[in-house]
Amino acid sequence: MEKIKMTTPLVELDGDEMARIIWHMVKEKLILPYVELKSEYYDLHLKNRDNTNDKVTIDAANAIRKYGVGVKCATITSNSDRKIEYDLKNFLKSPNGTIRDILDGTVFRKPITLETITPLIPRWKKPITIARHSYGDIYASTSMEVDAFTKAELVLTDRDNNEKRTLVYDFKEKGIIIGEYNLDSSIRFFAESCFKHAVEEKTNLMFSAKDTVVKAYDNKFKDIFEELYNEKYKEQFDNLGIKYTYTLIDDAVSRIVKSEGGIIWACKNYDGDVMSDMIATGFGSLALMTSVLVSPDGAHEYEASHGTVKMHYYRHLKGEKTSTNPIAIIFAWTGALRKRGELDGNIELVKFSDSLEKACHDTINSGIMTGDLIEMSSILHKKCVTTEEIIDVISNNIKL
Numbered sequence: 120m121e122k123i124k125m126t127t128p129l130v131e132l133d134g135d136e137m138a139r140i141i142w143h144m145v146k147e148k149l150i151l152p153y154v155e156l157k158s159e160y161y162d163l164h165l166k167n168r169d170n171t172n173d174k175v176t177i178d179a180a181n182a183i184r185k186y187g188v189g190v191k192c193a194t195i196t197s198n199s200d201r202k203i204e205y206d207l208k209n210f211l212k213s214p215n216g217t218i219r220d221i222l223d224g225t226v227f228r229k230p231i232t233l234e235t236i237t238p239l240i241p242r243w244k245k246p247i248t249i250a251r252h253s254y255g256d257i258y259a260s261t262s263m264e265v266d267a268f269t270k271a272e273l274v275l276t277d278r279d280n281n282e283k284r285t286l287v288y289d290f291k292e293k294g295i296i297i298g299e300y301n302l303d304s305s306i307r308f309f310a311e312s313c314f315k316h317a318v319e320e321k322t323n324l325m326f327s328a329k330d331t332v333v334k335a336y337d338n339k340f341k342d343i344f345e346e347l348y349n350e351k352y353k354e355q356f357d358n359l360g361i362k363y364t365y366t367l368i369d370d371a372v373s374r375i376v377k378s379e380g381g382i383i384w385a386c387k388n389y390d391g392d393v394m395s396d397m398i399a400t401g402f403g404s405l406a407l408m409t410s411v412l413v414s415p416d417g418a419h420e421y422e423a424s425h426g427t428v429k430m431h432y433y434r435h436l437k438g439e440k441t442s443t444n445p446i447a448i449i450f451a452w453t454g455a456l457r458k459r460g461e462l463d464g465n466i467e468l469v470k471f472s473d474s475l476e477k478a479c480h481d482t483i484n485s486g487i488m489t490g491d492l493i494e495m496s497s498i499l500h501k502k503c504v505t506t507e508e509i510i511d512v513i514s515n516n517i518k519l
């Protein structure tokens with residue numbers, strides 16, 4: 120069989136631990152036998168990020184801007200334990216944070232639903248997509264420890280040196296403080312991409328924040344969404360019979376749990392980070408979730424939404440077998456290859472992505488799966504297999 124050729128490189132960002140082990144298995148067994156892969160490779164292994172003072176992460180993000188499509192493996196965000204474990208020179212920033220700061224945009228996370236996997240929340244019949252704003256807020260914040268008897272103020276100095284200041288807190292004892300920001304342009308793009316996605320998917324959209332408490336900050340988000348909706352999207356929504364709703368984040372959580380799904384839930388950066396794990400777990404597993412960052416200039420970065428699966432990696436290092444679910448990593452690859460195919464008019468690449476995703480569905484629906492899915496599968500005769508075994512079965516199930 121002749122391999123599918125590519126015209127434009129895909130930007131490939133390698134990562135850490137068990138996710139990295141699976142990444143290479145997926146490439147070797149599921150991609151390279153079928154596709155003459157043209158990729159621009161960046162190794163985001165923690166040691167390499169440290170050795171390059173994180174230049175490799177910045178270069179990778181800029182390459183995604185240049186070529187338009189990237190695929191990223193999960194990476195470790197270093198903390199003091201990891202600094203010792205990997206003997207690091209630096210405290211590195213979260214690579215996802217660095218990439219999102221460069222690309223800006225919205226991350227769409229959608230569960231991969233399967234007929235034989237019953238969600239932990241059985242009312243959920245249709246996918247719930249999280250649209251996570253991927254710029255600013257706590258991920259770009261500055262925090263400090265504060266000594267007792269210290270007055271903390273927020274000071275804005277304009278270019279003519281005029282100051283606006285407001286008291287944050289007059290500390291009589293030791294404490295902590297944080298400053299965070301966002302930009303109108305980024306919020307507007309976030310809102311625009313959510314409305315566009317709702318129209319494309321013909322699905323209701325809900326945006327949630329906490330405007331009753333964080334008045335100037337969250338009201339800005341709420342107002343920008345409302346203005347854009349009334350100016351540009353209301354008519355399209357009415358024609359499609361879909362709805363836009365704003366509600367408080369606590370009300371949104373309760374509505375989501377009680378719903379049947381079939382909604383796009385737009386969340387601020389931190390809410391989206393937390394709620395996407397809740398949605399993925401509610402639907403079955405962190406490994407049954409797709410994730411794509413869409414930037415204002417049209418770049419797409421695909422990834423699995425789970426982490427590096429550290430505990431499985433430690434078992435793997437001891438020579439033990441693991442049963443780690445590769446589905447989200449495979450779907451990161453198929454998402455990126457399909458987008459590359461669509462942009463380049465490469466129908467074979469699009470068809471291959473569809474076939475590989477179908478092979479994943481067929482495998483789990485046939486009763487062969489990893490340990491994380493066993494309890495949720497409705498199949499009577501099911502088998503829990505190892506990481507390598509499931510990839511081999513998926514490979515055998517690919518029908519081109």
Ligand code: NAD
Pocket residue numbers: 192193194195196197215405406422423424425426427428429430431442443444445491
């Ligand atoms: P994790 O997602 O790796 O694991 C969380 C839990 O879910 C664990 O119990 C794990 O066993 C299970 N799990 C996750 N993916 C699975 C899979 N494919 N198959 C079976 N079970 C799976 O998150 P963590 O343990 O909190 O973090 C480990 C490392 O990952 C940390 O260093 C963190 O910085 C990093 N991380 C990276 C990303 C990313 O790059 N996108 C996201 C989250 C965490």
